[in-house]
Amino acid sequence: MAAKSKGAPNLYGSFIHSAPGAFLASKLGLPQPAELRRYKAGEPALPGPVLLGGKGRLAEPVRALLSDYTVADSLDSGTKYGALVFDATGIDSIDKLAQLFEFFQPAMRNLAPSGRVVVLGTTPELVGSVDEQIAQRALEGFTRSVAKELLRGATGQLVYVHPEAGTAATGLESTLRFLLSAKSAFVDGQVIRVGKNESVAPASWDKPLDGKVAVVTGAARGIGATIAEVFARDGATVIVADIPAAGEALSATANKIGATALALDVTAPDAAERLADFAVERFGGIDIVVHNAGITRDKLLANMDEGRWNSVINVNLAAPHRITSGLVAKGVLKEGGRVIDVSSIAGIAGNRGQTNYGASKAGVIGMVDAESPVLAEKGITINAVAPGFIETAMTAAIPLGTREAGRLMSSLLQGGQTVDVAETIAYFASPASNAVSGNVVRVCGQSLIGA
Numbered sequence: 001m002a003a004k005s006k007g008a009p010n011l012y013g014s015f016i017h018s019a020p021g022a023f024l025a026s027k028l029g030l031p032q033p034a035e036l037r038r039y040k041a042g043e044p045a046l047p048g049p050v051l052l053g054g055k056g057r058l059a060e061p062v063r064a065l066l067s068d069y070t071v072a073d074s075l076d077s078g079t080k081y082g083a084l085v086f087d088a089t090g091i092d093s094i095d096k097l098a099q100l101f102e103f104f105q106p107a108m109r110n111l112a113p114s115g116r117v118v119v120l121g122t123t124p125e126l127v128g129s130v131d132e133q134i135a136q137r138a139l140e141g142f143t144r145s146v147a148k149e150l151l152r153g154a155t156g157q158l159v160y161v162h163p164e165a166g167t168a169a170t171g172l173e174s175t176l177r178f179l180l181s182a183k184s185a186f187v188d189g190q191v192i193r194v195g196k197n198e199s200v201a202p203a204s205w206d207k208p209l210d211g212k213v214a215v216v217t218g219a220a221r222g223i224g225a226t227i228a229e230v231f232a233r234d235g236a237t238v239i240v241a242d243i244p245a246a247g248e249a250l251s252a253t254a255n256k257i258g259a260t261a262l263a264l265d266v267t268a269p270d271a272a273e274r275l276a277d278f279a280v281e282r283f284g285g286i287d288i289v290v291h292n293a294g295i296t297r298d299k300l301l302a303n304m305d306e307g308r309w310n311s312v313i314n315v316n317l318a319a320p321h322r323i324t325s326g327l328v329a330k331g332v333l334k335e336g337g338r339v340i341d342v343s344s345i346a347g348i349a350g351n352r353g354q355t356n357y358g359a360s361k362a363g364v365i366g367m368v369d370a371e372s373p374v375l376a377e378k379g380i381t382i383n384a385v386a387p388g389f390i391e392t393a394m395t396a397a398i399p400l401g402t403r404e405a406g407r408l409m410s411s412l413l414q415g416g417q418t419v420d421v422a423e424t425i426a427y428f429a430s431p432a433s434n435a436v437s438g439n440v441v442r443v444c445g446q447s448l449i450g451a
């Protein structure tokens with residue numbers, strides 16, 4: 001089980017779930033956040049069967065990939081579905097967009113709480129004709145809008161699959177399984193691109209990281225500690241790293257999950273070397289590196305000193321770049337390796353008082369864009385998560401009003417948990433995600449910020 005995050009009390013959430021709060025909410029039409037269904041070992045992936053529609057190239061492969069799900073082909077008005085999955089790859093003209101309406105409109109009221117909508121398309125930039133490119137691009141606006149209409153913790157995503165993906169579309173499986181599960185609870189309104197590589201399913205989808213060595217920086221507390229826990233749950237051997245001053249908390253994280261602790265300031269000039277030597281000596285190398293360590297030093301630019309600027313750029317951007325380059329150059333990050341960066345919605349939308357942080361987290365997205373094709377030559381993927389409002393010590397320090405607004409400003413009307421970010425990172429880390437590179441997935445409950 002992942003750690004409970006130690007965020008500040010969610011005043012609005014507690015109030016709205018109390019008897020007087022619920023009464024007032026229904027009278028005044030106030031938004032009511034749903035309790036999100038989250039992963040528990042042994043529970044079914046979805047709260048109901050999958051309704052599968054569409055007649056493109058992916059419907060049949062998807063049916064085969066979901067052999068352990070209950071899949072229906074036609075809508076039964078008395079059934080609540082765990083997911084509505086539509087293969088829109090056959091939509092190659094504007095006229096055919098009507099297929100979206102025909103499938104989804106009658107089924108919208110039949111989605112269970114915490115249900116999933118997944119639309120599958122073909123990467124628009126890579127299709128053959130102008131008409132098809134227009135129609136495929138339209139899927140994005142459709143899916144993001146559907147996601148905004150869904151209620152009771154349900155979410156909606158679009159997956160673009162490379163047009164040259166094999167006929168079995170095995171590269172899609174890890175993405176599909178992540179989206180069609182409680183692990184993607186706080187991922188909403190996202191577009192994920194899947195490449196053409198074939199994938200091999202892990203021996204167990206409950207232990208996909210078996211035999212892998214993973215490093216998580218900034219793992220003494222918060223999101224990093226939960227990433228380490230989820231990795232250990234998924235079977236990885238975990239190295240948790242943090243600054244020497246966080247030694248006590250780091251040991252606690254390590255002891256809890258049987259990880260190995262490494263006191264490491266990621267900004268140290270020899271950080272990559274120390275990490276490489278440590279990992280090679282103990283475990284023979286590294287398969288997964290998560291650059292989670294991050295800091296904020298907020299000030300309006302007019303009042304900012306050089307120290308605040310430099311420290312944020314160094315920890316959040318320069319260090320991950322230097323460490324990835326070092327590990328790859330030394331061959332310590334192995335063939336088939338995974339690099340996962342932590343950006344932020346502040347790096348997409350910008351944020352007042354965060355010119356340093358916004359620059360660093362947008363730079364992280366640039367790192368994913370630039371390094372993805374280069375690392376692909378070595379069979380290494382690189383992706384990032386961009387968390388929105390996550391309940392941690394970092395967000396507990398935000399003033400009350402802004403904090404409540406941050407929670408409510410998403411389609412799911414609440415903040416996320418550290419485990420939501422960790423599950424998304426674990427999806428990228430999976431060996432079965434070898435066709436997934438160059439993505440930035442927001443874990444923000446479809447926050448309006450930067451949408």
Ligand code: NAD
Nearest residue numbers: 218220222223242243265266292293294344387390392394
């Ligand atoms: P946190 O402050 O709780 O934890 C960050 C950890 O990084 C700490 O343990 C800290 O000691 C460590 N760290 C800082 N500088 C380091 C260095 N030089 N070397 C090694 N470790 C270092 O923060 P969090 O909320 O868990 O955030 C984790 C990541 O998620 C950060 O990159 C942050 O920018 C990002 N993020 C968080 C949120 C949120 O809502 N909490 C939103 C968007 C992005």
